[in-house]
Amino acid sequence: MASTSLIGFTVFERGWLSSNNILLHGGDGEHATLIDSGHVSHAVQTLALVRRALRPGQTLAQIVNTHLHSDHCGGNAALARAFDVRTVIPPGDADAVADWDEDRLTYKLTNQCIERFAFDALLRPGETLRVGSRRWQALAAPGHDPHSLILYDANEGTLISADALWENGFGVVFPELDGEGAFDEVGATLDLIETLDARLVIPGHGAPFSDVGGAISRARSRLARFRADASSHARHAIKALTKYHLLEVGSEPLPSLQGWFATTPIVSQVWHRLGQPEGSTTAWGRQLLGELAAAGVVVVRGETVHNA
Numbered sequence: 030m031a032s033t034s035l036i037g038f039t040v041f042e043r044g045w046l047s048s049n050n051i052l053l054h055g056g057d058g059e060h061a062t063l064i065d066s067g068h069v070s071h072a073v074q075t076l077a078l079v080r081r082a083l084r085p086g087q088t089l090a091q092i093v094n095t096h097l098h099s100d101h102c103g104g105n106a107a108l109a110r111a112f113d114v115r116t117v118i119p120p121g122d123a124d125a126v127a128d129w130d131e132d133r134l135t136y137k138l139t140n141q142c143i144e145r146f147a148f149d150a151l152l153r154p155g156e157t158l159r160v161g162s163r164r165w166q167a168l169a170a171p172g173h174d175p176h177s178l179i180l181y182d183a184n185e186g187t188l189i190s191a192d193a194l195w196e197n198g199f200g201v202v203f204p205e206l207d208g209e210g211a212f213d214e215v216g217a218t219l220d221l222i223e224t225l226d227a228r229l230v231i232p233g234h235g236a237p238f239s240d241v242g243g244a245i246s247r248a249r250s251r252l253a254r255f256r257a258d259a260s261s262h263a264r265h266a267i268k269a270l271t272k273y274h275l276l277e278v279g280s281e282p283l284p285s286l287q288g289w290f291a292t293t294p295i296v297s298q299v300w301h302r303l304g305q306p307e308g309s310t311t312a313w314g315r316q317l318l319g320e321l322a323a324a325g326v327v328v329v330r331g332e333t334v335h336n337a
């Protein structure tokens with residue numbers, strides 16, 4: 030976990046279970062805004078990081094979520110208890126948050142942990158988030174998530190790219206797993222990012238980077254591979270979700286992890302879509318775990334699966 034201070038903001042680089050958080054400090058006498066809040070299991074760490082980075086006398090006044098995956102908004106509830114914050118979300122999921130519909134918010138589908146939070150306002154694509162002297166334009170960035178925003182400060186050439194662009198790739202394309210198709214949206218979002226004159230990208234995961242052209246071209250190659258073989262994306266997605274689940278629980282006995290494979294709706298959904306490989310989700314899960322272990326992402330010791 031690293032903290033990087035840049036002009037007017039601090040990036041908390043959190044790893045994979047928690048997305049990065051960006052604290053926008055604001056001007057003199059202004060209170061701070063936090064972009065994304067990490068995973069619920071790291072909420073205590075998130076509070077400590079925010080408290081440490083606030084200027085003397087400053088408080089956190091606002092949280093803005095780029096999108097509502099559990100690794101980006103899991104700290105919202107704890108921050109709202111600790112500070113008098115205004116929570117701002119993209120409009121696409123507003124009704125689902127108001128009703129706390131865990132089906133539509135996909136937490137049931139992915140079997141992921143989250144703490145219920147409320148929101149106070151919306152940030153719509155095209156609107157500008159003003160903090161201090163900086164102006165962040167909210168841009169729609171569908172693909173990884175249909176309702177995701179990215180935030181671009183044209184004066185400074187700084188882009189907060191969420192999971193639409195990482196230094197090496199982009200987040201799982203969730204609508205593809207439902208059979209809705211969103212590779213075109215991923216490509217269109219990369220096209221949009223290419224039109225911006227971004228000189229620094231702060232991704233949802235990983236360190237900030239400045240070789241924006243290189244990242245876009247790597248993302249395009251990855252997209253082309255997924256387009257050529259959608260099943261490779263689906264398998265990659267379930268492996269990524271398995272790793273994420275292991276990060277949530279720490280380590281897990283094999284039978285219990287096999288239970289997770291059998292009961293997590295998105296796993297069965299993809300397994301059916303791929304033509305029921307290996308005959309059962311349990312056997313397919315064992316195969317995917319073998320691939321994760323071979324790639325050094327997890328370690329199977331005895332009957333327990335650990336994070337590598």
Ligand SMILES: [Zn+2]
Pocket residue numbers: 096098101173174192200
């Ligand atoms: Zn995401």
